[in-house]
Amino acid sequence: MESKNRASSLESSLWSAADVLRGKMDASEYKNYLLGLIFYRFLSEKVLSTFSVWAGIDHDIEKYYAEYLDPNFLLEDMAMRDDTVEYIEESLGYLIEPDALYSSLIEKIKNHQFALDDLAQALHDLENSTIGQRSAQDFAGLFADVDLSSNKLGNSLQQRNQAISDTMLALNNIDLTAHNGDVLGDAYEYLIAQFASDSGKKAGEFYTPRQVSDIIAQIVTYQRDQGDAQIKSIYDPAVGSGSLLLNVGQHVENPSLISYHGQELNTTTFNLARMNLMLHDVSYEDMHLNNGDTLAKDWPTDEPYLFDAVVMNPPYSAQWDNSDKRLSDPRFRDYGALAPKSKADFAFLLHGFYHLEEQGTMGIVLPHGVLFRGAAEGKIRQKLLVDNRIDAIIGLPANIFHSTGIPTLIMILKKHKRTNDVLFIDASNDFEKDKNQNRLTEKNIEKIVNSYKKRQNVDKYAHVASMDEIKANDYNLNIPRYVDTFEAEPEIDLAQVKENLADIDQQIAEATTAFQALEAQLVSTGSQQED
Incomplete structure (x- = not known):
């Protein structure tokens, strides 16, 4: 039951997010936006969970993360910021600044302060970063299909901004921890099942x-x-x-x-x-x-x-x-x-x-x-x-x-x-x-x-x-x-069939006789009434 509830929640959120983009573009395209944004949200939450372990904090994580990385807030202890950044970068191979976190962008959306450039810059910074053992090639072009300037999102900047905002809000309802790390695979499978026929591009392959x-x-x-x-x-x-x-x-x-x-x-x-x-x-x-x-x-x-x-x-x-x-x-x-x-x-x-x-x-x-x-x-x-x-x-x-x-x-x-x-x-x-x-x-x-x-x-x-x-x-x-799956038809007992047919014939004959007798009575009764 729990597994079904998780799947239902994911599907509901994906459907709502797709509803924003459906009609603006075909399914093969809006699938790319949904999966790219889900992944960016995953990366953001990975940063916060890693910071939570590092700082020993299990509440108000976004608030403390912003404070740890704000040089104006921690002027007396810049080493704390440096240590935090180093730990996250060594653990994950990337870093997302507090203002660029998916949760931060959601807050901007709710406060009507979000601009597409905020998200575009966040994706650009992540794709072009080089940290530790990770080269720039590891993230290069990763979000190329999330085209925030596409006119298919809307003819005006305001329309495109609204489309992405509504999509991000819908995807924010997905519980990323409830899918054992396979939320992207689950989301992909669901999107293919629901929308592959719309795309006409055999996404299922x-x-x-x-x-x-x-x-x-x-x-x-x-x-x-x-x-x-x-x-x-x-x-x-x-x-x-x-x-x-x-x-x-x-x-x-x-x-x-x-x-x-x-x-x-x-x-x-x-x-x-x-x-x-x-x-x-x-x-x-x-x-x-x-x-x-x-x-x-x-x-x-x-x-x-x-x-x-x-x-x-x-x-x-x-x-x-x-x-x-x-x-x-x-x-x-x-x-x-x-x-x-x-x-x-x-x-x-x-x-x-x-x-x-x-x-x-x-x-x-x-x-x-x-x-x-x-x-x-x-x-x-x-x-x-x-x-x-x-x-x-x-x-x-x-x-x-x-x-x-x-x-x-x-x-x-x-x-x-x-x-x-x-x-x-x-x-x-x-x-x-x-x-x-x-x-x-x-x-x-x-x-x-x-x-x-x-x-x-x-x-x-x-x-x-x-x-x-x-x-x-x-x-x-x-x-x-090599494998014979033929199922033989059951043998027919012709003698029994013949006997059954004879019984049926006899029943038909008896029923016919009874019917004719009733018919004769009705005719006789009708004649007497006329007299």
Whole structure:
């Protein structure tokens, strides 16, 4: 119940904030304002909570913070200000002055003293600051999509000022502490669910639903929990909002030892991933994100370029440049063929697999076509199977992603497998209907993960296929070839049916006779009355 209340409060605040901007711009744009402002509020409150610990103050924190950093108030003890600033900067890697705090800006709004320049300057100062181990690149361009001068906010400065003021007030009602540090992820998921259809830009492709992330995270970290070396590096070549990276990090024994690596083509989403990792307290030294085209130019190429876990939910059947020059690319050259120009699924897979450490595990979300399409894709699939790289195929229910209703799958790959077979799991029928989408429950997820760990045949659900069996199927991995979910119709007892029909015929005959008798009586009575 408490979780539902938190979600309801967040959704209500987001809806109110979106209501301010809806009609002024499409959903893909106002989403950027909402998420950027939520993140700035988070950074502001992080400063205040850090100061509270430093000063041992648990009330009137904004007041004391302003006093500690006001040189006019503390002329007799400037060392106190210097110590406070140093502590916050060393703890967080950034500093927000008292007047620039989100709470301070809210007070200005309430007192009708707020100007857009106040917020613009605050965001500019944060983006361009360089403190301690953090370089200017860590925050550079982070709020580029929060365009406070855009005419879409209003034609006049007063209208733009009012739009941002109303938006900030609505977002101020969100309880940032109630979401276990994942308020940005929760907000993003809600905005996609509600407004992706309005934007027409497939916003959902940048976010992997948490249920799917949970499955991948539990599987890629499983073998490491069985005594192998601990995972210390994770890579997502299509990082999106960063949710999949973070979910894997939450399933390792010591998340503080993890270094996170990811690349994203869309600049707006790249910035969102940076925000998301910072919001989850990932240190600047452990955050390695790049804004670029994963297939066009390999990244990373510097050490480390092999990772303990590779996870990915790339855009399905995307276009890419598969010119012959790609055949010499180390990522693709060992497979004798390139993914088709209009279907880059195997190109993304091979890129991720190339960056997988020898003892690592890779999990990737793909459309079902990769399992059975022929030509170049058939050659790549056969090479992966002959080399014993594909570990498991997990069929997911349809309509669980915001960007597409098609059924998808999770493919698990390893460079050094412990078995010479492939596990097939058909989880396509295990879900709970939730409004306009299907949803995997905790029990559904647990069943999938346990089936992967046990690696046993389960009637109508899982099958361990030998390489001979797969070869006999001409290396076609279509799940129904291996997991028979057909439910036979119950046998019909024709003799019983015949007997039932006879009884019905007899009942009809008796009813007809009774009706005719009643009809005759009515006719007779009518004739007597006329006489």
